[in-house]
Amino acid sequence: xxxxxxxxxxxxxxxxxxxxxxxxxxxxxxxxxxxxxxxxxxxxxxxxxxxxxxxxxxxxxxxxxxxxxxxxxxxxxxxxxxxxxxxxxxxxxxxxxxxxxxxxxxxxxxxxxxxxxxxxxxxxxxxxxxxxxxxxxxxxxxxxxxxxxxxxxxxxxxxxxxxxxxxxxxxxxxxxxxxxxxxxxxxxxxxxxxxxxxxxxxxxxxxxxxxxxxxxxxxxxxxxxxxxxxxxxxxxxxxxxxxxxxxxxxxxxxxxxxxxxxxxxxxxxxxxxxxxxxxxxxxxxxxxxxxxxxxxxxxxxxxxxxxxxxxxxxxxxxxxxxxxxxxxxxxxxxxxxxxxxxxxxxxxxxxxxxxxxxxxxxxxxxxxxxxxxxxxxxxxxxxxxxxxxxxxxxxxxxxxxxxxxxxxxxxxxxxxxxxxxxxxxxxxxxxxxxxxxxx
Numbered sequence: 001x002x003x004x005x006x007x008x009x010x011x012x013x014x015x016x017x018x019x020x021x022x023x024x025x026x027x028x029x030x031x032x033x034x035x036x037x038x039x040x041x042x043x044x045x046x047x048x049x050x051x052x053x054x055x056x057x058x059x060x061x062x063x064x065x066x067x068x069x070x071x072x073x074x075x076x077x078x079x080x081x082x083x084x085x086x087x088x089x090x091x092x093x094x095x096x097x098x099x100x101x102x103x104x105x106x107x108x109x110x111x112x113x114x115x116x117x118x119x120x121x122x123x124x125x126x127x128x129x130x131x132x133x134x135x136x137x138x139x140x141x142x143x144x145x146x147x148x149x150x151x152x153x154x155x156x157x158x159x160x161x162x163x164x165x166x167x168x169x170x171x172x173x174x175x176x177x178x179x180x181x182x183x184x185x186x187x188x189x190x191x192x193x194x195x196x197x198x199x200x201x202x203x204x205x206x207x208x209x210x211x212x213x214x215x216x217x218x219x220x221x222x223x224x225x226x227x228x229x230x231x232x233x234x235x236x237x238x239x240x241x242x243x244x245x246x247x248x249x250x251x252x253x254x255x256x257x258x259x260x261x262x263x264x265x266x267x268x269x270x271x272x273x274x275x276x277x278x279x280x281x282x283x284x285x286x287x288x289x290x291x292x293x294x295x296x297x298x299x300x301x302x303x304x305x306x307x308x309x310x311x312x313x314x315x316x317x318x319x320x321x322x323x324x325x326x327x328x329x330x331x332x333x334x335x336x337x338x339x340x341x342x343x344x345x346x347x348x349x350x351x352x353x354x355x356x357x358x359x360x361x362x363x364x365x366x367x368x369x370x371x372x373x374x375x376x377x378x379x380x381x382x383x384x385x386x387x388x389x390x391x392x393x394x395x396x397x398x399x400x401x402x403x404x405x406x407x408x409x410x411x412x413x414x415x416x417x418x419x420x421x422x423x424x425x426x427x428x429x430x431x432x433x434x435x436x437x438x439x
Contacts, residue, residue, distance in 0.1 A: 090205055090216045093243035095425060099316055099352035103130040106265040108137075112258035115229040120256065124263075131352050133174065133320065134276040149277040150174070153291060153323060156280050166284035171291045174321050174348035175357035176408060176423045177332040177373035178341065179289050207240065210247075214240040223404075224252070231257040290325040296347060299324050303343035307360055308393050310422065312437035314430055316351040323347075332373035339364050349424075356424030356434075363419050370414045372400065373421050376407040385428075389413070391436035394420065399435050403428060411435050 105128040113120050126138040133150035140146070144159040155169040172179045205218045218236045231250035250257045292302075299307045302324045309319075325344045332338045346359040363370065376382045384400035399411050410423040411431045422434050 090218060090238055094238050095354070097243035098354055098425075101131070101352050102268045103271045104128065104265070104267055104353065105269045105271065107263040109261050109263055110258070111256065111260075113229070113256075116252075128269075128271055128275065129353060130271050130276075131350055132273070133348060133350065133355060134271070134273065136276050145278075147276050147278055148172075149273065150321065151273045152277050153293060154277065155179075156278055156284075158278065158280060164281075164283045164285060166280050168280055168284050168286045170286065170288045171323075171325070172289050173291045173323055173325070173328075173344070173346040173357075173359070175346070175355055176410075177359060177375070177421055178291070178325075178328060178344060178346055179330055208237075210237055210239075216240055222250075229257065287329070289330060290328045291323040291344075291346065292325070293321060293323050296322045299345045302326065303345055305343065305360075305362075305417070307345040307347075308358075308420070308438040309347065310349075310358060310434040310437050311392075311439060312433045313349055313356060314351070314426065317349040317354075317356055318351070320348045320350040320355075332375070333371050334375045336375075338371060338373060339366070339369050354425045356422065356426065358434075358438075359421045359423075360418050363414060363417055367414050367416055370419055372402065372412055373419060374402065374407060374410045374412065374423055376402075376404065382407060384412075387432060389436055392438040394435065394438055399432065401428060401431060 106126075108123075108125045108127045110123045110125065111120050123140065125140055126136075128134075128136040130150075133148070135146070135148040137143075137146040141161065144157050144161070144165075147156040147158075148154070149156075153170070153172050153174075155172055157167040159165065160167060169179070204220070205216055208215055208217045216238045218238065220234050222232060222234045224230055224232050229252075231252045233251045233254075235247075235249045235251070237247045247259065247261055249259045294302060296307065296309065296319065299322055303326065307322075323346050325346075326342065328341050328344060330336070331340060342362045342364065344359060344361040346357060349356040349358070359373075372382070372384065382402055382404045384402045387399045387401055389395055389397050389399050394413055394415065397413050397415050399413050402410050402412075408423050409426055409428075409431060410421060411434075413420040413435065420435075420438070422431060426434065
């Protein structure tokens with residue numbers, strides 16, 4: 001090596017390193033995870049040559065799992081087990097933590113791949129939500145900027161990549177099964193975290209370490225989507241001290257399918273209702289779903305039957321808003337194949353960022369024409385548990401109970417007169433108790 005080489009080397013080492021591009025660390029972590037998964041797969045194939053290959057991808061997007069409230073996203077160190085814990089107890093702690101949050105603002109980092117051959121993509125979305133039910137998701141190149149105003153019962157999408165660039169939905173229901181509140185691609189309903197927790201409740205739990213902090217790690221096997229690319233394993237990391245979920249990961253044979261974490265998290269910031277009700281251009285496409293806000297006591301005069309309400313919801317849930325629609329243009333269920341909805345009463349009960357929706361609608365002439373009003377997504381073959389109702393206004397009817405990681409926990413009941421749904425972050429026992437208390 002010459003003196004000139006040494007001088008050049010010193011000069012290069014003294015140069016300041018340029019900053020990494022946005023999303024660099026998330027992409028690097030994804031590549032490292034893929035490399036580890038590939039090596040594990042190669043080792044398995046060395047002694048197991050008949051291993052079934054991973055499912056081929058489809059054009060449909062895999063169903064999204066969760067909006068993660070992440071305090072310290074990072075690497076998980078495996079195998080450190082100190083004291084046993086029951087999955088249900090850990091889930092209850094996470095639910096209690098969510099119940100105490102009034103508002104949230106953060107950058108949501110989403111990593112996902114559309115099929116097995118595609119690389120992971122990374123999106124950074126600016127999200128905000130409140131215990132009123134408001135939601136805002138900004139910065140999506142595919143879906144533009146999304147706003148839902150609980151006060152105005154209105155959804156607005158701006159900066160869409162196709163003409164006319166803006167879309168407005170008025171008179172929306174407060175939640176499922178009517179319409180879709182939340183970013184169309186990510187499905188960021190406030191209660192979506194319970195999809196993952198409901199699955200993890202029946203899985204295994206261990207105490208491990210996440211970046212030096214004690215955490216509970218809940219793992220559960222999940223069914224693979226029959227038509228699309230999705231995972232076979234779910235992992236939920238919950239901070240042991242605070243009870244907050246740290247991360248959610250969906251993997252297929254150890255390879256990341258999608259993952260979520262939050263940067264720049266702020267809990268309980270001031271978010272006025274006006275922050276979720278933007279102005280929109282005059283050439284925006286505008287549709288009306290037909291729902292109008294009324295006092296619960298006034299709903300009967302609008303729909304012609306006596307609405308029913310649960311007397312047994314978990315502590316902390318209170319009635320927030322009731323909306324009615326004599327007709328609504330959006331059918332319910334997978335592929336929107338259910339009969340038209342008539343005389344719908346939809347009531348939201350809120351506790352922190354969690355929401356329970358109770359809805360009723362007329363059955364019509366053919367009760368057998370109704371399938372599950374809560375769409376589980378194409379390819380997700382969900383079989384409900386059927387339970388006889390032993391109390392309340394629906395005594396003797398059959399409740400169809402659905403607990404699946406890709407759809408919000410819910411019950412639906414079809415009688416000769418009404419189709420009833422209860423949807424939200426409730427356990428099996430809580431859903432059945434709420435159904436038996438309807439009156």
